[in-house]
Amino acid sequence: AQTVTQSQPEMSVQEAETVTLSCTYDTSESDYYLFWYKQPPSRQMILVIRQEAYKQQNATENRFSVNFQKAAKSFSLKISDSQLGDAAMYFCAYRRDTGTASKLTFGTGTRLQVTL
C-alpha cells in the first residue's frame, strides 16, 4: 500500500522569508501524481500545487514550488516570500489512478506558522 510521510508536525517562518516543507512517499508504481493541499481553519482543503511523476520539471505556482526527486521518493514544498495568509495545515498527497479509481492518500500534515 502507498504511504505518505510528513516528518515535520510544525514549522515556523517569518513573514517574507522562505520555508520548505518535507514529504516522502512509498510506492512501487512509476506513473502517479503528487499534490500539496492547504487546509486553513475553515477546514476546506485547497490545492496549492501538483506534480505529474512522468514530468522531470519541477512544478511552480507563483510563490510555491516543489523539489521532486523521483528516485528518492521525495516531494518537498518551498514557499517563498511567506505571507500571514500562508498560515495553515499543509498536506502532501499521492494519487495513483487505477481505471476509474483515483483516491488521494494523504500524509499527517505540517502546521505552518507565519510570524511578523
Added chain:
Amino acid sequence: EAGVAQSPRYKIIEKRQSVAFWCNPISGHATLYWYQQILGQGPKLLIQFQNNGVVDDSQLPKDRFSAERLKGVDSTLKIQPAKLEDSAVYLCASSWPAGAKNIQYFGAGTRLSVL
C-alpha cells in the same frame, strides 16, 4: 463557479444515534468522494462514486456507514449507529473522471462530535 456544498457544518450526537451528511458537487463533476479526517490525521477515503455507481468503498465500515448518490449528482453519507471513534470531519470532494484533469475540489466539511 460554485464550489462543493456540504451540510450541516457541525453536528453533535450521542453514541448509538444516527446521522446523515449531505454533499452537492461542482456542476458537471461526475466523480464524488467522501473522506474522513480524524483530528491530527490526514483525510482518508471512505467511498468514491462515478456518476451513481460505486468505484471504491474498500475503506467504508459497511456495518454502520452507508452512502448513496441518486441521479448521479448530490450524495448522502449516513452513520447508524454512531460510535465515539466516528468523531471526525467528513469531507466531500468532486472532480472530473480519473486522468490528468482529475483535480479533487473539496467542500468545507461537516464536523461530527459523538458524545
